């Protein structure tokens with residue numbers, strides 16, 4: 001029982017990372033129907049920016065987090081402006097291929113600049129290095145802080161999307177672009193804002209993963225990116241709470257499979273679950289098929 | 295006053311509008327009638343800035359808005375109720391109406407107009423917390439019109455507002471259109487239901503395969519033998 005709880009706590013930490021990345025996939029998909037393959041590389045850049053801030057600038061975790069989020073926002077918005085916006089009226093497959101191109105570009109430019117080798121985050125000090133026990137369950141401050149920041153960011157995101165003017169514009173554009181334009185909504189800036197939000201969250205995920213697992217490399221985005229995408233589809237692509245639930249679900253499943261079964265099957269199980277969900281409920285866990293009445 | 299001068303619109307190789315010209319005078323109900331695919335919807339979408347013409351110009355109160363963004367056209371006083379209502383289905387009735395006032399910052403004015411819309415369409419007030427996609431067709435049409443009114447338009451475009459509605463509701467929608475007009479809003483109405491449209495129109499244009507072929511007051515066109523044969527089922 002205690003081992004199970006311990007695993008679930010570890011799963012929640014991992015799930016936080018997946019959820020943060022999944023949100024970016026799901027929001028961008030929701031608004032322009034694009035699977036933004038470069039998203040996982042923005043996450044990777046977040047990890048590198050955090051690494052740079054902590055090792056070269058000797059900044060603490062929180063300032064590094066903020067810088068990573070800001071710089072990733074700029075990167076994400078730039079990717080959209082330079083690579084996707086000119087293709088707004090092209091076929092979806094053209095944009096998809098471009099996204100793959102952007103992803104490879106970022107990965108290999110990072111390799112060229114930072115080197116292909118694995119780098120290790122500095123060991124945490126102070127509060128971040130603490131941990132405590134409840135019974136025999138060990139909880140690190142890192143885990144708590146990761147979870148706390150993730151929840152804070154999600155609450156903030158929900159607030160922006162539900163309550164603010166730009167959030168309402170995001171929802172309107174994702175539901176019906178033409179109708180949104182007829183309301184006077186600037187579709188281009190709304191799309192940019194969506195990339196900005198998603199990229200900021202990916203940046204946060206990147207630095208948190210660096211802190212949590214220590215090692216980072218230019219291709220580190222691939223598998224987590226894929227799993228976060230699975231999380232988004234699992235929850236219902238385009239649906240924000242779906243991505244959150246999906247992220248935590250995948251994170252917990254993954255840790256449980258490694259803990260009780262065989263960690264070799266970890267990724268297989270995740271994808272098997274995706275296939276199962278898509279067979280049973282093609283729109284994902286929270287996906288609904290609202291048919292408009294005529 | 296809205297003046298459309300000689301506009302051409304292309305979709306790739308398709309020449310959808312061929313030198314379309316017409317005028318909408320302030321305070322009027324003007325209708326554009328024509329068969330399926332004649333170019334009515336394209337005309338409205340072009341004036342609203344959703345589609346750019348390849349030629350010609352569009353003037354609103356003398357200002358050239360041919361290359362103005364859809365956003366600024368809304369700001370300048372044109373509001374467009376698209377074909378098929380196009381309400382935001384998963385958003386509530388209230389959120390839909392608020393989006394209609396997206397460009398406005400005058401909180402008090404918005405609140406007053408919201409009240410006005412709820413008075414005009416009491417059913418929307420009852421359903422304000424309900425998702426727009428769950429409304430009936432007629433209610434969605436009312437919501438779409440109410441949403442468009444929330445931007446305080448000088449000119450209201452209505453694309454096939456009677457489509458798919460029961461006859462009684464059609465009558466109601468036409469009464470609402472007349473009512474909105476008499477409170478000072480100019481109306482440009484696109485309809486397949488030509489007889490209803492001509493009855494309320496001050497002026498009417500007939501469009502066929504991308505060109506205006508006939509125009510006149512609503513009463514004149516109702517008397518025209520050609521119109522009777524082609525559009526009024528007689």
Ligand SMILES: Nc1ncnc2c1ncn2[C@@H]1O[C@H](COP(=O)(O)OP(=O)(O)OP(=O)(O)O)[C@@H](O)[C@H]1O
Nearest residue numbers: 305308310328329330331332333334335336337486
């Ligand atoms: N997005 C588009 N792509 C290609 N052709 C289009 C497009 N939209 C309209 N057309 C063409 O432009 C012409 C005019 O169409 P439009 O929709 O304006 O007609 P309409 O009179 O509004 O008819 P309906 O009542 O059926 O909507 C048609 O020949 C149509 O095929």
